Every structure is written in C-alpha cells, then in structure tokens.
Amino acid sequence: MMPTDRSGSDALVRLTDVRKSYFSHRVETPVLHGIDLTMQRGDFLAIMGQSGSGKSTLMNILGCLDTPTSGSYVLAGQAVGQLSRAELAGLRNRTIGFVFQSFNLLKRMSILDNVALPLVYAGVARKRARERALLQLEKVGLADLAKRQPNQLSGGQQQRVAIARALVAEPPLILADEPTGNLDTRTSADIMAVFAQINQARGQSIILVTHEPDIAACAKRLVRLKDGLVLYDGPAREGLHQLQQDDATEQARRATRPAEATV
Amino acid sequence: MKFTQLLSESAGAMLANPLRTLLTMLGIIIGIASVVLMLAVGDGIKAFINKQLSVLGSNLVLVQADMRKSAGARLRTGTVQTLTLDDAEALNRLPSVVGAAPMLTTWSQISVGNDNSNTQVQGTTPASFKIRNLRMAKGSPITEVDVASAARVAVLGKKTAEQLFYKADPIGQTIRIDNQSFQVTGVLDNEGQSFDAGDIGEIVIVPISTARVTLVRTASPRSVQYIVVQARSAETLNDMVVDVKELLRDRHRMRAEDEDDFRVVNFGEFAKSGEAIATGLSVALGFVGAISLVVGGIGIMNIMLVSVTERTREIGIRMAIGARPADVLWQFLIEAVTICLVSGVIGVALSAGLAAAVTATGKFDMTVGFKAVAIATLFSCAVGVFFGFYPARRASKLQPVECLRYE
Numbered sequence: 318m319m320p321t322d323r324s325g326s327d328a329l330v331r332l333t334d335v336r337k338s339y340f341s342h343r344v345e346t347p348v349l350h351g352i353d354l355t356m357q358r359g360d361f362l363a364i365m366g367q368s369g370s371g372k373s374t375l376m377n378i379l380g381c382l383d384t385p386t387s388g389s390y391v392l393a394g395q396a397v398g399q400l401s402r403a404e405l406a407g408l409r410n411r412t413i414g415f416v417f418q419s420f421n422l423l424k425r426m427s428i429l430d431n432v433a434l435p436l437v438y439a440g441v442a443r444k445r446a447r448e449r450a451l452l453q454l455e456k457v458g459l460a461d462l463a464k465r466q467p468n469q470l471s472g473g474q475q476q477r478v479a480i481a482r483a484l485v486a487e488p489p490l491i492l493a494d495e496p497t498g499n500l501d502t503r504t505s506a507d508i509m510a511v512f513a514q515i516n517q518a519r520g521q522s523i524i525l526v527t528h529e530p531d532i533a534a535c536a537k538r539l540v541r542l543k544d545g546l547v548l549y550d551g552p553a554r555e556g557l558h559q560l561q562q563d564d565a566t567e568q569a570r571r572a573t574r575p576a577e578a579t580v
Numbered sequence: 581m582k583f584t585q586l587l588s589e590s591a592g593a594m595l596a597n598p599l600r601t602l603l604t605m606l607g608i609i610i611g612i613a614s615v616v617l618m619l620a621v622g623d624g625i626k627a628f629i630n631k632q633l634s635v636l637g638s639n640l641v642l643v644q645a646d647m648r649k650s651a652g653a654r655l656r657t658g659t660v661q662t663l664t665l666d667d668a669e670a671l672n673r674l675p676s677v678v679g680a681a682p683m684l685t686t687w688s689q690i691s692v693g694n695d696n697s698n699t700q701v702q703g704t705t706p707a708s709f710k711i712r713n714l715r716m717a718k719g720s721p722i723t724e725v726d727v728a729s730a731a732r733v734a735v736l737g738k739k740t741a742e743q744l745f746y747k748a749d750p751i752g753q754t755i756r757i758d759n760q761s762f763q764v765t766g767v768l769d770n771e772g773q774s775f776d777a778g779d780i781g782e783i784v785i786v787p788i789s790t791a792r793v794t795l796v797r798t799a800s801p802r803s804v805q806y807i808v809v810q811a812r813s814a815e816t817l818n819d820m821v822v823d824v825k826e827l828l829r830d831r832h833r834m835r836a837e838d839e840d841d842f843r844v845v846n847f848g849e850f851a852k853s854g855e856a857i858a859t860g861l862s863v864a865l866g867f868v869g870a871i872s873l874v875v876g877g878i879g880i881m882n883i884m885l886v887s888v889t890e891r892t893r894e895i896g897i898r899m900a901i902g903a904r905p906a907d908v909l910w911q912f913l914i915e916a917v918t919i920c921l922v923s924g925v926i927g928v929a930l931s932a933g934l935a936a937a938v939t940a941t942g943k944f945d946m947t948v949g950f951k952a953v954a955i956a957t958l959f960s961c962a963v964g965v966f967f968g969f970y971p972a973r974r975a976s977k978l979q980p981v982e983c984l985r986y987e
C-alpha cells in the first residue's frame with residue numbers, strides 16, 4: 318500500500334478510517350473496512366475494483382448522499398458528520414457535481430432547465446440561471462439542443478448534459494460513478510476528453526469510478542479497492558501497470574487451478 | 581427555490597398525467613361548487629324573502645274574524661264576522677300601530693265587452709295602499725271620498741289591466757264586476773305573491789263601502805272579514821300583537837276565560853320560517869360540500885402519495901443536486917395546493933354557471949358573490965395544505981441514496 322502523505326491542511330477531501338456497514342433485518346453487512354483517503358484540489362482520481370468491492374458505497378459517502386457508520390469525513394474544510402440534512406444539501410449544491418451512470422436527467426424538463434436546476438436550488442434567479450446553463454451547454458457542444466427533452470437525446474448527449482449540469486455551479490469536486498458504463502467506446506472517449514479538459518483547464522477535482530483501464534488511464538491517480546480496503550493508492554500509470562500484472566497472475570492461477578476459479 | 585419556479589414545476593407535474601389530475605380534482609370541484617352554491621342559495625332565499633316582504637309590505641299582521649265562543653259554547657253560531665270597521669279604527673289609534681286597513685274580499689266575474697274573467701276583488705280603504713306598499717303604475721288609488729260615497733271606482737292589478745284592455749289605457753274606462761259598472765281610476769305597479777290574494781297583479785281593488793253594497797254580503801252593516809295591521813318595526817311587531825289582542829278582547833267585551841273571537845296571522849314569523857328554510861338548505865349543501873371536500877382531500881392525499889413514490893428517483897436526483905428537505909416539501913405542497921386551487925376555480929365557475937342558469941329561469945335570483953369566491957379560495961387552499969402536507973413531508977424525509985437506488 319502507498320503512503321498517504323498528501324495530508325495538507327487545505328485538502329479538498331479527507332476520509333479517516335471510514336467504515337460502512339449495511340443493515341438489513343438487523344444483520345450487519347460490513348462493506349468498507351476503514352478507508353483513509355486524502356485528495357487535494359485539482360486532483361483527478363480514478364477508483365477501480367471488482368464488482369461489490371464498495372466503490373459505489375464509497376462514492377455515496379464522498380457525495381454526502383450517505384453517512385459512514387464510523388470514521389470522519391471532511392469535505393472542503395467542513396466536518397460532514399456534524400451537518401444537518403439541509404446543510405448537507407447546501408454543501409452538495411456548492412461543492413459537488415454528480416455524474417451518474419444512468420445520466421439521471423429529470424424528465425418533463427427541458428435540457429436547459431435540467432442544467433439550470435443546481436443554480437435554481439442555489440437561489441439564482443431563473444433567467445440568470447438559464448443564461449449560465451446555456452453557456453455551460455455551449456461548452457459541452459449541445460447549446461442547440463437546449464429546448465429538447467432528455468428522452469430526445471442519445472445516451473452520449475444525455476451524459477454530456479449531465480456533465481454540464483454537474484459543472485454549471487462550478488463546484489470544486491466532480492463525482493462520477495461509472496459515467497461511461499452505459500456508453501460505447503467512442504462515446505466514452507469523448508466523455509473522458511471532456512473530463513480531462515475540465516480538470517486541466519479549470520482545475521476542478523474529479524473522482525471517477527470505472528472498470529476499464531483505458532478510462533482510468535485518463536486520471537492522474539488511481540485508487541484500487543478490494544473487499545472494502547484500499548489495495549493501491551498512487552499514480553495512475555504505475556497502478557494500472559500493477560493491475561495488469563495482477564490480472565495476468567490471476568489468469569495464470571485460474572488456468573492451472575480451474576477448480577478454484579469460481580470465487 | 582423561487583415560488584414561480586415551484587408553480588411552473590407543479591403545473592408540469594399536473595399536465596404530465598392530465599386525466600389522473602382531473603379525476604383527482606373532481607371531489608374538490610364538487611365540494612367547492614356545493615359550498616359556493618350553499619352561499620348563493622342562502623343569499624338568494626334571503627333576497628327572495630326581502631323581495632316578497634316588499635310586495636307584502638313589511639311588519640304586517642292579519643287579524644281575521646273568527647267565531648265567538650264563550651267557555652266552549654258558541655254564542656253566535658254561523659257568523660264569522662266578529663270584526664268591524666270600528667275595530668279597525670280603534671286599532672288605527674293604537675300607538676304601536678302605523679296603520680290598519682279593514683278588508684272585504686270576494687271572487688267576482690269582471691268583464692269588459694265580451695272578455696271576462698274570475699278575479700279576487702278586495703274592498704278596502706286608502707290605508708291599505710300605504711301599509712301594503714301598493715304603488716300606482718297609472719292613475720290614482722282609492723280615496724277617502726270614494727269610501728265615504730261608496731263610489732263605483734276600481735283599481736286594477738297590472739295583469740288584470742293587461743288582460744282586459746291589452747295595450748289600451750284603462751283609466752276612465754268602465755268595467756263590469758258581477759254585472760255592475762265600475763270606473764277604472766288606476767292600475768297597480770306591484771307584482772308577485774301577496775299573503776291574502778294570490779298574485780297581487782291579478783286583483784281588483786274597490787272602496788270597502790262599495791264592496792259591501794254591491795259585491796259582498798255581510799252579517800252587519802259594519803262588519804269586515806279581516807284587518808291588515810302594520811307595526812312600526814320588526815322589533816315592535818310582537819308587542820303590537822299583544823296590544824292588538826288586548827284591545828280587541830276589550831272591545832268585544834270578552835271575559836278572561838273566553839277564547840279569542842279573532843285570529844292573528846303574523847307575517848314576521850312567516851319570514852322567519854323562510855329564513856329557517858334557507859338556513860336548513862344552506863346547512864344541507866354545506867354538509868355535502870364538506871363531505872366532498874374531505875373525500876376529495878383524501879383523494880388528493882392518495883394521489884400525492886402515489887406521485888411521491890413514482891417520483892422517488894426524481895427526488896433523489898434533486899436532493900443530490902442540492903434540494904434541501906424544505907425545497908422538496910414545498911414542491912409537493914405547492915403541487916397539492918395548485919391542484920386544489922385549480923379545482924376551486926373550476927368549482928366556482930361551475931356553480932356560477934348553475935346560478936346563472938337558475939337565475940335565467942326568473943323564479944329565483946342566485947348570484948355567486950365575492951364572499952363565496954373568497955371562501956372557496958380559502959377552502960381549497962386549506963384542503964390542499966391539509967391533505968398535501970403529509971405526502972410532502974414524507975417526500976422531504978426520504979434519504980437521497982435510497983431514492984437514487986430506487987428503480
């Protein structure tokens with residue numbers, strides 16, 4: 318495991334020994350077993366890990382959508398655990414832009430109004446919010462679709478609208494859980510280009526969950542999760558290299574001992 | 581989040597499922613329409629009673645002649661004319677009485693040329709015109725001189741005049757009442773039901789003395805059938821009735837144990853019972869309205885709960901983006917109130933249409949007034965807030981993660 322020596326006092330994200338268990342019918346299912354994670358402003362972080370390793374669970378905690386069972390989370394200098402629901406909503410509104418795998422645009426609302434919504438919740442007047450939303454749509458190249466409804470757009474277009482919505486309030490952190498999960502390779506590349514561009518040009522921090530090494534390669538830093546623990550935290554290039562080797566040994570192991578390959 | 585934004589979003593939500601919204605609104609529409617109609621009917625009946633009273637003349641009682649009885653035994657059998665002109669004059673002098681008019685009435689055949697009809701003829705004095713609020717459309721009323729000289733003059737009701745003379749001027753013309761000639765001196769302007777003679781437009785009025793000589797046979801030369809007496813005000817009406825009874829018993833030399841040989845019919849009480857009917861009707865309609873509003877409100881609550889469930893994911897997205905619990909609460913509350921308000925507007929329009937249709941028949945005036953509209957607005961808002969609050973609160977308490985996971 319790599320040392321977490323990035324613990325500057327102005328860190329955007331600081332998780333300390335974050336644990337999360339789900340409870341159903343009083344049965345505890347531990348998912349995260351103590352995650353420490355620190356992230357500076359301007360970083361671009363990819364999270365990888367097998368299905369069920371707790372990536373989405375971690376993302377929900379990072380996004381203040383869910384609360385950890387124990388451990389502390391400081392986001393943009395605010396101790397998240399002490400905030401009320403209304404304060405959390407305000408913090409999300411100001412600090413985080415969400416991009417979801419399934420786009421999650423609101424039906425019955427024009428593209429423009431979808432993009433303007435975070436500003437409306439921030440208390441910006443509707444007219445001004447729409448102006449800013451249109452500007453943001455121009456940046457992702459969809460200004461001429463502003464009047465359409467979400468279901469009149471392709472998946473890639475919808476995801477770009479979602480990115481525009483995540484960016485419109487200019488939050489310091491973008492959280493994207495498998496943003497290319499529903500898209501083909503070429504569209505995925507387009508979307509990743511947008512992410513890389515906003516990270517470079519605007520210095521917005523990005524945390525992105527993916528299963529694909531190609532996608533993770535766009536990030537600066539890689540975090541690999543395994544069974545609710547951080548398996549690797551370091552530069553993306555080395556991490557991916559290591560991942561490749563791990564996969565190769567795994568495959569070799571499977572080839573020689575097929576009986577155990579059912580895990 | 582701004583109010584206008586909330587409003588346009590709730591409009592969007594309502595239009596997303598127009599049939600469902602309409603069906604949901606029905607209960608509230610019916611409820612509000614009933615409440616508005618209740619108020620319109622109440623006001624209408626009160627207006628009707630007032631109009632009626634202005635036709636009758638206000639604060640009137642009728643003293644009818646009855647049989648004289650003494651301790652159970654009739655003294656003068658077969659006569660029902662215990663009242664006299666002198667009684668009327670005595671009543672007129674009572675301080676609590678504004679005026680008293682003695683009456684002799686009969687049904688007679690009146691004719692002009694070959695046209696004839698059966699009509700009630702009232703023999704009375706000029707006092708009758710004043711206390712019964714009779715106005716002249718044309719010509720002049722019966723005068724004291726006419727009464728003194730038993731003149732053969734007649735004042736016609738409006739419809740009677742039209743029936744007998746069509747468009748021609750009846751003043752100065754001669755009509756025959758039970759085959760005796762009378763000269764028409766005036767035509768009444770009044771219309772509507774009177775308390776003693778059906779439609780006031782269809783009567784003929786002659787001097788009481790003339791009626792006695794020519795049309796009505798009486799027990800004695802001074803007896804009358806009834807006397808119309810007017811009190812100073814509605815408040816003093818009952819006191820006046822006491823005075824009237826006392827005076828008549830005294831004049832008729834009755835002993836304490838004797839029953840009255842006259843009957844007093846009080847129209848103030850008549851009006852009161854009319855108002856009681858109005859109140860009863862209003863209460864019934866109000867009850868229907870209240871039940872519809874409650875049932876409609878429960879419908880709204882149900883549909884809002886369904887809507888919250890259907891839009892769980894939307895709620896999750898909004899919360900992720902920055903909607904505070906209060907924003908979500910307001911969104912659903914405003915939606916419920918908007919549904920109710922639109923229903924209220926439709927309900928008011930519906931009842932206004934109905935009221936206009938009823939008024940158009942000419943039998944009864946119904947108007948949907950400002951008060952009714954204000955109350956309807958208030959009620960629909962109240963129903964929306966009351967029944968919308970629980971679903972809205974439930975929506976606001978949802979956890980963002982769970983909402984986003986909801987399919």
Ligand SMILES: Nc1ncnc2c1ncn2[C@@H]1O[C@H](COP(=O)(O)OP(=O)(O)OP(=O)(O)O)[C@@H](O)[C@H]1O
Nearest residue numbers: 339340341346348367368369370371372373374375
């Ligand atoms: N609401 C929940 N209740 C109970 N268990 C849950 C719940 N959500 C997730 N889990 C469990 O927690 C573990 C981690 O789930 P999570 O969604 O974080 O995985 P993931 O890494 O995002 O997987 P994937 O790559 O398939 O999206 C899984 O074993 C899952 O079954």
Ligand SMILES: [Mg+2]
Nearest residue numbers: 372373374494
């Ligand atoms: Mg996941």
